[in-house]
Amino acid sequence: MSTAVSAPGKVLLAGGYLVLDRTYTGLVFGLSARIHVLVHDIASSSGVEISEIIVHSPQFQAASWNYGYNLVKERGGVHVTQLQGYSAEPSSRNPFVQTALEYALTYISTVLPASQKIEPTKLTILADDSYYSNPPQSTVTPDSRFSDFNVTLKQAHKTGLGSSAALVTAFTGALLSHYLPRSSFDLASTEGKNILHNLAQAAHCAAQGKVGSGFDVAAAVYGTCIYRRFSPSILSSLGEPGSKDFASRVKSVVDNTSTMKHENWDTEISSNSVSVSKGYALVMCDVDCGSETVGMVKKVLEWRKNDPDGSKKLWDALQISNESLASALSSENKEDVTSAFSAVREKIREMGTASGVPIEPAEQTELIDAVTAAVPGVLGGVVPGAGGYDAIVLLAQDDEATVGNINNFLKKWMAEHQNGVVKLLEAKGELEGARLEDVKVYGKGFAS
Ligand SMILES: Nc1ncnc2c1ncn2[C@@H]1O[C@H](COP(=O)(O)OP(=O)(O)OP(=O)(O)O)[C@@H](O)[C@H]1O
Ligand SMILES: C[C@@](O)(CCOP(=O)(O)O)CC(=O)O
Numbered sequence: 001m002s003t004a005v006s007a008p009g010k011v012l013l014a015g016g017y018l019v020l021d022r023t024y025t026g027l028v029f030g031l032s033a034r035i036h037v038l039v040h041d042i043a044s045s046s047g048v049e050i051s052e053i054i055v056h057s058p059q060f061q062a063a064s065w066n067y068g069y070n071l072v073k074e075r076g077g078v079h080v081t082q083l084q085g086y087s088a089e090p091s092s093r094n095p096f097v098q099t100a101l102e103y104a105l106t107y108i109s110t111v112l113p114a115s116q117k118i119e120p121t122k123l124t125i126l127a128d129d130s131y132y133s134n135p136p137q138s139t140v141t142p143d144s145r146f147s148d149f150n151v152t153l154k155q156a157h158k159t160g161l162g163s164s165a166a167l168v169t170a171f172t173g174a175l176l177s178h179y180l181p182r183s184s185f186d187l188a189s190t191e192g193k194n195i196l197h198n199l200a201q202a203a204h205c206a207a208q209g210k211v212g213s214g215f216d217v218a219a220a221v222y223g224t225c226i227y228r229r230f231s232p233s234i235l236s237s238l239g240e241p242g243s244k245d246f247a248s249r250v251k252s253v254v255d256n257t258s259t260m261k262h263e264n265w266d267t268e269i270s271s272n273s274v275s276v277s278k279g280y281a282l283v284m285c286d287v288d289c290g291s292e293t294v295g296m297v298k299k300v301l302e303w304r305k306n307d308p309d310g311s312k313k314l315w316d317a318l319q320i321s322n323e324s325l326a327s328a329l330s331s332e333n334k335e336d337v338t339s340a341f342s343a344v345r346e347k348i349r350e351m352g353t354a355s356g357v358p359i360e361p362a363e364q365t366e367l368i369d370a371v372t373a374a375v376p377g378v379l380g381g382v383v384p385g386a387g388g389y390d391a392i393v394l395l396a397q398d399d400e401a402t403v404g405n406i407n408n409f410l411k412k413w414m415a416e417h418q419n420g421v422v423k424l425l426e427a428k429g430e431l432e433g434a435r436l437e438d439v440k441v442y443g444k445g446f447a448s
Contacts, residue, residue, distance in 0.1 A: 001040075001041050003174055003178040004439045005036070005170050005173040006170055007034060007166045007170040008030035008031050008219065008432070008433060009030070009031040009166050009219075009220075010028055010029065010030060010031060010162040010165065011031060011161070011385070012027070012385040013027045013325070014027040016359070016384070018315055018322070019213045019227065020297075021229075022231065022266070024228075025226050025319070026215045026227045027227075027322055028224065028225060028227050029274075030222075030223035030429070030431065031130070031427040031430055032426070033128040033161055033425070033427035034128055035128070035166040036126040036442070037124070037167075037174040038124040038439060038442060039121050040121060040122050041120075041121055044120045050068035050083075051069055052067065052068055053069060053101065053120060054067075054122040055067070055097050055122075055123045055125065057125040058124065058126075058140045059149050060151065063152070063153055065094055065097060065098070066084070067082055067083060067098065067101060068080070068081050069081075069101075069105055069118070072242045075244070075245050076242045077106030077109065077250060078105035078106045078109050080098060080102040080105065080241075095207045095208075096164045096204070096208075097125075097171065099206050100168045100171045100175075101175070102203075103172070103203035104175040105118060106246065107254055108176065111185075118179060123171070123174065123175075125171070126140075127146070127166075128146075129426060130426050131159060132149060132159060132163075133158075133288060134149045134150075134157055138150075141443055143443040144443045145443075157288075159284075159286045160391055161425075162216035162219070162220065164216075165204055165216035168217065169196065169217055170220070172203060176192075176199070187435065188436065193433065195254055197267070198265055199250075200220070200221060201217050201230065202253065205235055211235060213229045214230060220433065220434060222269050222271055222433040223430065224274050224431045225269045225270055225271045225274065227269060228269075229267065230265055231266055233263075234264070234265060237249065237263060238250065273326065274326055274330075275330045276329045277329070277330050277332060277337075279397060279398055280395055281395075281398035281429055282393055282396075282429030283395075283396050283428055285424055286390075286391055286423050286425050287391055287422050288420050288423070299356060299357045302355075303354060303355035307354070311354070314347065314354065317347055318351065321344045322344060325341065325344050341379070341380030341381060341395070344382060345360060345365075345382060348383070358387070358389070359383065359388070361383075364387075367413065368382070368383075368392055370409075371394065371409055371410075371413075372394075374409055375406050375409050376397075379394075389420075394406070410423065410424065
């Protein structure tokens, strides 16, 4: 039996920093760039004590991980350990894969009847090109659309589309869909999406060692939405995998059946209220200037602590501009769209000046203004997420001529500015979240 699930990448169009606080919301778009996870049953090796799950990411070198798993006593869940790989070159750890596996198998073990074993499987991870800026060398099989990047995952240059969130979501969704009957988990249903969201948020936070706003996992599960984050306290009582009753706690947190108020999910997702007008799409530009963005969140939050009144005023005003942008995106009046973008950017630059963080640096201001003015069909743009020098996102007419004109503009821009590479990615805004896929579409190499 085989199962495949894909989940989209993300772009936080508005609400960077604000979305960390439940008072405010983030406007997040799912992207056409997806991460796909395929699960295939494999025969268990006879006479072997430990059951094995094999995970590989064939687009990268030395990217295969073998895990042993066993049920821990006292409802401690499923413990997962990395085994020595079969390949000559041992793979380094992949905390996102290992943690997602441990959390998903633990949840699955609480749903399946005690008499039903979790059988060994092999999982394949496939990512669309836009996640990495490394030049694709070839495809991983002759009939596959997935590139061979010919580098290790460590050497891959991420474009910031949320690869770990899409990976953890697709991985978790694929395992749940594979091992559980449809009556217990159905990815197409709202309840199934909520289960996937809660479990993927828990695993993603555990793997990255901190509780972020989780907008990236929300986009991977639900697709484009207005997102209000969950209270971090929901995850604080989970404890360590393997500890007594860990499985029971995972089950009650994921199923949202806890009797403790602070353990009930308070995430708010509004999916139907966001869209762009017909014939338009969000397009992503990867800006590779080698800038240093670490510590931006810390500095903005420090400013907020030091100037509670000033920062509240600014954030309240920015929230209003963000909401206006969300509704303007689908407006037929193109001038409304352009001015909604400008209003958001003005406030973002104010926040940058007040906090001393280059959220919309002068170089990005110049670029967004210039491309909006020069290319017909580009209505506006912003620096997404935390901002900085890494990317811009534009709302543009979705046709070949406009894309061609943006590309020509960027070529000219690079020649004139010589301070880095600015490239249009193939990824575009897309509404749909995680979904079951037909295994056959991945080509012969992956179909069984
Ligand atoms: N194709 C893949 N195969 C296996 N693991 C992957 C793959 N892509 C990403 N990962 C895992 O996710 C990690 C990258 O996650 P990280 O949070 O650093 O980046 P990101 O989510 O792309 O960044 P951002 O949040 O800025 O968009 C990798 O180190 C690896 O563990
Ligand atoms: C600054 C922040 O609000 C957004 C970061 O977004 P990105 O990783 O730059 O896409 C942090 C968060 O929401 O976790």
